[in-house]
Amino acid sequence: MTEADSEKVDLRSEIPRFKPATPPAAFGEFVENMRRLQDLAVSIDAPDEVYAAAQEKTAELIELLAPFEAREGKGPANRSMQLPGRGSLLMPPWKVEKFDEESVVATGVLRRYHLGGGGVAHGGVLPLIFDDNFGMVVYAAKRPISRTAYLHVNYRKVTPLNVPLAIEGKVDRVDGRKTFITARLTEEDGTLLADGEGLMVQLLPGQP
Numbered sequence: 741m742t743e744a745d746s747e748k749v750d751l752r753s754e755i756p757r758f759k760p761a762t763p764p765a766a767f768g769e770f771v772e773n774m775r776r777l778q779d780l781a782v783s784i785d786a787p788d789e790v791y792a793a794a795q796e797k798t799a800e801l802i803e804l805l806a807p808f809e810a811r812e813g814k815g816p817a818n819r820s821m822q823l824p825g826r827g828s829l830l831m832p833p834w835k836v837e838k839f840d841e842e843s844v845v846a847t848g849v850l851r852r853y854h855l856g857g858g859g860v861a862h863g864g865v866l867p868l869i870f871d872d873n874f875g876m877v878v879y880a881a882k883r884p885i886s887r888t889a890y891l892h893v894n895y896r897k898v899t900p901l902n903v904p905l906a907i908e909g910k911v912d913r914v915d916g917r918k919t920f921i922t923a924r925l926t927e928e929d930g931t932l933l934a935d936g937e938g939l940m941v942q943l944l945p946g947q948p
């Protein structure tokens with residue numbers, strides 16, 4: 741078996757196996773600094789010389805990091821379960837609080853770089869949170885590896901920034917290859933902000 745073959749799941753599908761990572765000590769702080777940079781990049785109103793200095797520093801950073809670019813599943817980003825958002829900058833920095841067959845709960849805040857307009861979260865961020873939750877529900881419920889066929893979000897109230905939020909998703913029903921999942925996004929006091937439903941379809945061998 742080649743190294744590439746050993747990274748495939750043979751019993752359920754051929755998509756890459758999810759392998760949790762134990763990140764190097766400085767990785768978590770590096771990601772948090774990158775998140776802070778994202779907050780600043782979307783919010784600062786600085787003089788030209790500040791942008792010029794920042795541009796030089798970011799160019800240095802790119803030069804430092806570029807030689808270490810690795811294929812999917814090799815670096816710690818997206819696989820570090822103990823870090824907010826699994827250490828992925830794509831994901832909001834939320835922590836998984838519950839991960840079992842009954843449900844998956846994640847909590848966290850949305851921050852400045854998630855701003856849509858009017859001081860509240862961009863509507864497009866919510867499907868990302870729901871989709872990620874659905875993916876974890878499929879894993880936690882030990883359903884076969886699946887992809888999202890559809891995802892429907894009902895926006896019940898605007899979603900505030902910098903306020904503790906929680907999403908809880910669970911399997912609603914199963915029909916052959918199809919797993920239907922429902923989830924609710926709430927504030928700490930239980931106020932419903934959005935609810936969603938999705939269909940995850942089991943991948944067949946050979947499906948990407």
Ligand SMILES: CCCCCCCCCCCCCC(=O)SCCNC(=O)CCNC(=O)[C@H](O)C(C)(C)COP(=O)(O)OP(=O)(O)OC[C@H]1O[C@@H](n2cnc3c(N)ncnc32)[C@H](O)[C@@H]1OP(=O)(O)O
Pocket residue numbers: 758760871872873874875876879886887888889890916917918939941942943944947
């Ligand atoms: C420790 C572990 C931690 C884990 C952490 C990791 C978390 C990571 C989380 C990341 C998570 C990210 C996750 C992501 O974001 S996955 C990325 C987003 N999703 C995609 O890119 C999927 C693209 N689409 C496809 O690949 C195919 O269309 C799929 C595979 C979905 C189905 O194509 P396939 O050719 O295989 O199947 P089929 O067409 O015969 O359909 C099969 C059945 O399904 C029914 N159907 C299909 N579509 C729909 C629809 N739209 N509405 C209603 N029904 C629909 C269909 O009627 C049929 O039903 P039935 O006639 O049998 O009754």
